[in-house]
Amino acid sequence: MSTDLRTPRAEQRPPLWRNATFLKWAAQLLVLAGLVGLAVILGLQASGNLAAQGRTFGWGFLSRPAGIQIGEGIFTFPANGFQVLQTGAVNMLRITVSGIIAATVLGVVVGVSRLSANWLLNRIATVYIEIIRNIPLLVQIVFWFFVATLTFPNVTVDQEGAQWLIVSNKGVSIPWLFPTDTFWQWAVFAVGGLIAARSVYKQRVRRLEETGSDTYPGRYAFLTFVGFVIVGWFAHPIAGALGWVWQLLAAIVSTVPALGWQLLLAAVSVYLGIRWIRRFLDSLRSPAGLAKLTDDDWFRIGLAAALGLLGAFVFLFLPSITASLADLVEFVLRFFDQKFDFLRTGNPLRFARPDVVLPGRFPQIGTSGMTMTPAFFGVWIGVTLYTAAFIGEVVRGGVLAVPKGQTEAGLALGLRRSQLLRMIILPQAFRIILPPIGNQYLNLAKNTSLGIAVAYPEIVAVGFTLANQTGQAMQTFLIWIVFYLIISLGLSSVVNYYNRRLALVER
Amino acid sequence: MKKRFMITLSVLALVLAACGTEAEETTTTTAAPDATTETTAPEGGGDTGGQTGGDLLDTVLARGELNCGANETLPGFGSKDEAGNFVGFDVDLCRALAAALFGDADAVRYEALTAAARFEAVNSGLVDILSRNTTWTQSRDTELGLDFGPTTYYDGQQMMGRSSDGFSSGSALSEIDGAVVCTNAGTTTELNISEAANALGLSITLNTFEDFNIVTENFKSGACDVVTTDGSSLVSRKATDPDGGDWVIFPSVPISKEPLGPAWAQNNSRFGDVVTWTVFAMQIAEEQGVTSANVDDMLANPPNGEVARMLGGEGEVQSAMGIPADAFYQVILQVGNYAEVFDRHLTPLGLERGLNALFADGGLLYPMPIR
Numbered sequence: 001m002s003t004d005l006r007t008p009r010a011e012q013r014p015p016l017w018r019n020a021t022f023l024k025w026a027a028q029l030l031v032l033a034g035l036v037g038l039a040v041i042l043g044l045q046a047s048g049n050l051a052a053q054g055r056t057f058g059w060g061f062l063s064r065p066a067g068i069q070i071g072e073g074i075f076t077f078p079a080n081g082f083q084v085l086q087t088g089a090v091n092m093l094r095i096t097v098s099g100i101i102a103a104t105v106l107g108v109v110v111g112v113s114r115l116s117a118n119w120l121l122n123r124i125a126t127v128y129i130e131i132i133r134n135i136p137l138l139v140q141i142v143f144w145f146f147v148a149t150l151t152f153p154n155v156t157v158d159q160e161g162a163q164w165l166i167v168s169n170k171g172v173s174i175p176w177l178f179p180t181d182t183f184w185q186w187a188v189f190a191v192g193g194l195i196a197a198r199s200v201y202k203q204r205v206r207r208l209e210e211t212g213s214d215t216y217p218g219r220y221a222f223l224t225f226v227g228f229v230i231v232g233w234f235a236h237p238i239a240g241a242l243g244w245v246w247q248l249l250a251a252i253v254s255t256v257p258a259l260g261w262q263l264l265l266a267a268v269s270v271y272l273g274i275r276w277i278r279r280f281l282d283s284l285r286s287p288a289g290l291a292k293l294t295d296d297d298w299f300r301i302g303l304a305a306a307l308g309l310l311g312a313f314v315f316l317f318l319p320s321i322t323a324s325l326a327d328l329v330e331f332v333l334r335f336f337d338q339k340f341d342f343l344r345t346g347n348p349l350r351f352a353r354p355d356v357v358l359p360g361r362f363p364q365i366g367t368s369g370m371t372m373t374p375a376f377f378g379v380w381i382g383v384t385l386y387t388a389a390f391i392g393e394v395v396r397g398g399v400l401a402v403p404k405g406q407t408e409a410g411l412a413l414g415l416r417r418s419q420l421l422r423m424i425i426l427p428q429a430f431r432i433i434l435p436p437i438g439n440q441y442l443n444l445a446k447n448t449s450l451g452i453a454v455a456y457p458e459i460v461a462v463g464f465t466l467a468n469q470t471g472q473a474m475q476t477f478l479i480w481i482v483f484y485l486i487i488s489l490g491l492s493s494v495v496n497y498y499n500r501r502l503a504l505v506e507r
Numbered sequence: 508m509k510k511r512f513m514i515t516l517s518v519l520a521l522v523l524a525a526c527g528t529e530a531e532e533t534t535t536t537t538a539a540p541d542a543t544t545e546t547t548a549p550e551g552g553g554d555t556g557g558q559t560g561g562d563l564l565d566t567v568l569a570r571g572e573l574n575c576g577a578n579e580t581l582p583g584f585g586s587k588d589e590a591g592n593f594v595g596f597d598v599d600l601c602r603a604l605a606a607a608l609f610g611d612a613d614a615v616r617y618e619a620l621t622a623a624a625r626f627e628a629v630n631s632g633l634v635d636i637l638s639r640n641t642t643w644t645q646s647r648d649t650e651l652g653l654d655f656g657p658t659t660y661y662d663g664q665q666m667m668g669r670s671s672d673g674f675s676s677g678s679a680l681s682e683i684d685g686a687v688v689c690t691n692a693g694t695t696t697e698l699n700i701s702e703a704a705n706a707l708g709l710s711i712t713l714n715t716f717e718d719f720n721i722v723t724e725n726f727k728s729g730a731c732d733v734v735t736t737d738g739s740s741l742v743s744r745k746a747t748d749p750d751g752g753d754w755v756i757f758p759s760v761p762i763s764k765e766p767l768g769p770a771w772a773q774n775n776s777r778f779g780d781v782v783t784w785t786v787f788a789m790q791i792a793e794e795q796g797v798t799s800a801n802v803d804d805m806l807a808n809p810p811n812g813e814v815a816r817m818l819g820g821e822g823e824v825q826s827a828m829g830i831p832a833d834a835f836y837q838v839i840l841q842v843g844n845y846a847e848v849f850d851r852h853l854t855p856l857g858l859e860r861g862l863n864a865l866f867a868d869g870g871l872l873y874p875m876p877i878r
Contacts, residue, residue, distance in 0.1 A: 053652040069701035149730035169730040360685030455716045468693035471651035
C-alpha cells in the first residue's frame with residue numbers, strides 16, 4: 001500500500017504550491033490563457049482600428065464581381081473574388097509541382113556530378129552551384145524573365161500556322177499530348193494496369209527468391225502495365241459504365257436529408273474518438289495489466305475525447321458545414337460522372353502542335369500546343385535552378401555520408417560505378433537526404449510568391465491586386481496564411497511519411 | 508551559472524536597445540516581400556496617424572514633418588533626380604503642404620509607393636498624404652477609407668502603340684483586338700481596360716506589373732503589343748524615352764476619366780481642410796497673378812481683399828484652421844502657384860494645360876473663394 005513512493009500518503013503530500021503535478025498543469029493552463037488572451041487583444045485592436053477608419057471586416061468580397069482580368073490561368077475573367085484567388089492558387093501549384101519535379105531531377109544530376117571523377121563535369125557542377133546559390137532568387141527570376149522578354153524574337157506573321165517549336169518574347173510553345181474527354185475512361189485501365197503490374201511483380205519476385213532463376217520481375221511488371229494501357233486504348237468505352245456508379249453515389253448524397261448526414265458525421269466523429277482512446281489504452285496494456293497512466297497520457301486521452309465531442313457538436317449544431325461538405329462531395333461525384341459515359345469513343349490523347357494565329361493586328365501564339373508565358377518561364381526556370389543547386393548539395397552530402405566501406409566492397413565485388421551508385425549508395429543515401437530535400441520543396445513552394453515581380457499571376461500577386469481594389473487587405477492576408485499553411489503542411493506530411501518508412505528499425 | 512545569467516542579461520539588453528532605435532530613412536515600398544510590413548502598425552519612427560482619436564492634423568503638427576506617399580517611377584509627376592531627391596508635380600503638392608504646415612517646404616519624409624501598396628500605406632498611417640497620381644473613385648472614397656482633395660490634374664486613360672504597327676493618333680480602341688496589353692497592377696487602369704474591351708467584344712490578354720519601368724521595357728522589346736495607363740504618364744514616357752518617336756497615343760478622346768489628386772485617411776476633416784485649401788490657394792494665386800517672384804510685393808501691397816487674406820493679412824482664416832497665418836504665403840514663396848508648378852514639371856514633357864487650365868481660360872480648375 002505505501003510501497004509505491006510516487007503516491008505518498010495524505011500527510012506526506014506537499015502543499016499545493018509545491019506540488020509538482022499541480023504546478024505543471026497550472027503553468028500550461030496559464031500559458032494557454034496567455035496565448036488566447038493575446039489573440040483576443042490583437043483581434044479587438046484590429047477590429048477597433050478598422051471601425052475607426054470606417055471599414056468593415058467581411059468576406060463578401062469573395063462573392064462579389066472583381067472586375068479584374070488575369071493574364072493566365074483557369075479563370076482569366078473571374079466572376080468573383082473567390083475565382084480570382086482560385087486562379088492564383090492553381091497558377092502557384094502549377095509552378096510548385098513542375099518546379100519540384102524539375103528541381104529534383106536536376107539537383108540529383110548536379111549533386112552526383114559534383115562527386116564524379118570526371119574533372120570537367122565536376123568543375124561545371126561546382127561553378128553552377130556556387131554561382132546560383134549566392135545570387136538572390138528575386139534577381140535570378142527577373143533575369144530569366146528579361147531573357148524571355150527582351151532577347152527572344154518577336155512572333156512573326158510568316159510563322160502563321162502550325163509549327164514544331166515557337167520561342168518568342170510572348171511565350172515558348174511546344175507540341176503536347178492533351179487529354180480528351182475519354183481520358184479518364186482510359187485512365188481506369190491504366191490504374192488497373194498498375195495494380196496488376198504490382199501483383200505480377202510481387203509474384204515474380206517470390207518465384208525468384210524461391211527458385212533463384214532469373215524471372216525478370218521488373219520487365220514482366222512493365223509489360224503487364226503496357227498491355228493494360230494498350231488494351232485500354234481500344235476498350236475504354238466499356239469503362240464508361242463507371243459513370244453510372246458516380247451518378248448513383250451523387251444521387252444518394254443529394255437525396256439523403258441534411259439531418260441524416262449530420263447525425264452520421266457526428267456519430268462517426270464520436271466513434272473515431274472512442275476508437276482512438278481504446279486503441280491507445282490497449283497499447284499501454286500488458287499481460288500484467290494496464291500501465292499507470294502519466295499526465296501526458298491523460299492529456300492525450302482528454303484531447304481525443306474533446307476533439308471527438310467537438311466534431312460531434314460542430315456537425316450537429318452547425319448545419320452549414322455539413323451542407324457545404326455534402327455539396328462538395330456531390331460536386332466531386334458529378335465531376336467524375338461527367339468524365340465517364342458508357343460507349344463514349346474517341347482517342348484518349350490528342351497530339352497538338354503549337355501555332356501562330358492572327359486574331360487582330362498582332363500575331364499571337366495560339367491555344368493549341370503547350371505554351372509557357374514569359375512570366376511562367378522566368379519564375380519556373382528561376383526557382384528550378386535555385387532549388388536544384390541546394391538539392392545538389394544535399395545529395396552530395398548524403399552520398400558522402402554513406403560509409404566508404406560500402407563503395408570499396410561494391411567495387412571489390414566487381415560492380416560498375418553506375419551500378420554501385422544505383423543499387424548501393426543512393427538507396428542508403430536516400431534516408432539521409434530526405435528531410436533536407438523536403439525542406440527545399442517547402443522553400444520552392446514559398447519562393448513562387450516572388451512571381452509578383454514579373455507579373456506572374458500567382459496567389460500573392462492576384463491577392464494583392466484584389467486587396468487593393470476592394471480594400472480587404474486583412475482578409476486577403478488571412479487567406480494567404482491559410483493557403484500556404486495547407487500547402488506546406490501537406491508537403492511536409494508527405495515527406496514525413498516517407499521519412500518514417502525509411503527510419504532504421506532498432507531492436 | 509551566474510556567468511551564463513550575466514551573459515544572457517547583457518545580450519537581452521543589447522537586443523532591446525537595437526529594437527528601440529528610430530532608424531528611419533526613405534524606404535522604397537515595392538514588391539510583396541516589403542508589403543507585408545506596411546499593414547502592421549509601423550514600429551520605431553512613424554506614428555499611427557490619427558486613428559486612435561484626435562485629428563491627423565494634430566499628429567502631423569506635433570511631429571514637425573510630413574509623411575508623403577509619392578511615386579518614384581513617373582517622370583514629371585513623381586520621380587527621383589540624379590541626386591536622389593524626389594521631384595515632380597505631385598511631389599510639389601507635398602512640399603506645398605509642408606510649407607503651409609511648418610513654413611518649410613523641405614520638412615517632408617517621402618515614401619515611394621507602388622500602385623498596389625499605396626492605399627494600405629495611407630490606412631496604416633505610414634504616410635499622412637498620398638500624392639501619387641491617384642484617381643478619385645467612389646469605391647476608393649468609401650470602401651477603402653480614403654478622402655480626396657480637389658483634383659490637381661484632370662486626366663484620362665489612353666493607349667500607346669507603335670506607329671510601325673499601324674497605329675496613329677486617330678486610331679480607335681477597337682484596333683487593339685487580339686493584342687497583349689500591359690499596364691500597372693492594382694489601378695483603375697486595369698479595371699477600365701477590361702471593362703472597355705468586354706463592352707466592345709474585344710479579346711485581349713492583360714499583363715499587369717508592379718513597376719511601370721518593366722512595362723515600358725516589355726513594350727520596347729515587343730513582348731507587349733500595347734501599353735495603357737493615364738494619358739499624362741504616356742506623354743511623359745514618350746517624351747523621355749529615346750525610342751519614343753515611333754510611339755503614338757490613342758484614342759484622342761480618352762476612354763475614361765482619371766481625376767488625379769491627393770488623398771488621406773478618412774475621418775480627418777481638419778487635416779483635409781488644410782490640404783484642400785492649399786490646393787485652392789495655389790490656383791487662386793494663379794488667378795490673381797501672384798507668383799513666387801512677386802509674392803513679397805503682393806504681401807506689401809495686396810491688389811484686393813482676397814489676395815490680402817490669402818497671404819495672411821487682415822481677415823485671414825488660416826490661424827483658425829490650425830496653421831500659421833502666413834501658411835499660403837510660404838507656399839507661394841517656396842513652391843509657387845499652380846501655373847509655376849505645372850510649367851516646371853509638366854510643360855517640358857509636352858503636356859498642355861488643356862482641361863487643367865482655370866475655368867476662365869476654358870479649363871476645369873475652379874478654386875473656391877478665400878473669404
